Amino acid sequence: MDKEITRRRVLGSLAAIGAVGMGAGGGDLLDRFAAGSGSLWDTRDRSLPDSVSSPYGQATISYDDSGVPHIEADSEAALFFATGYAQGADRLFMMDLVRRQMSGRLAAVIGEQVVAQDRFHTKLNFEAAAEATWERMKGTESATLMEAFAEGVNRHLDRPLPPEFDLLGYEPEPWNPVATMLAEKQTAWSFTGSFRTLRKATIAAEMGEDVANELYPPSLRPRCHHSG
Secondary structure, three states: HHHHHHHHHHHHHHHHHHOOHHHHHHHHHHHHHOOOOHHHHHHOOOOOOOOOOOOOOOEEEEEEOOEEEEEOOOHHHHHHHHHHHHHHHHHHHHHHHHHHHHHHHOOHHHHHHHHHHHHHHHHHOOHHHHHHHHHHHOHHHHHHHHHHHHHHOOOOOOOOOOHHHHHOOOOOOOOHHHHHHHHHHHHHHHOOOOOOOHHHHHHHHHOOOOHHHHHHHOOOOOOOOOOO
């Protein structure tokens, strides 16, 4: 099998199941599936510059011994810009995969193994929900913060990209507030996404409430006992 195809399939499979943190320590995969020379290895040295310009005011980012960023800023907008910058530095590839997953565009870069997943997300139309949320947010203070965050992320598009992008052979689109709203939809769906209510309602309509309650009993909640 062609080595390039093998490399793409392995990384694609990892990305499909969410194991996408190569940027912080993907040496083993690079050793195995990429040659020990060439431009790909140049992307492993992604040290941050000492300072970047920001239209939102001053902020500082420091990393502790565990690699956790700590941010101090003169304003909330500067804080969001710096947060976007830090997140783009550490998680740009993961962020792009979340955007592609929720908009149903993973297969374009990973392959046919995620076509079913793309169809699911396309049918639920998370992207339209994200666009609607952003439209309602425009003109508010929160919109300014979302724009500052996106601008911080995009400062990394002119720097060496994480090696995963080279392995899959594509470049990320600029980040924008709709992408942030897609990430919000992904978080909400992870916590609340369920077809239980829809299934129960369908069974109740077809077979009656008693059958529906037997198959999908109400959640049992502990009762509070008060001593008098």
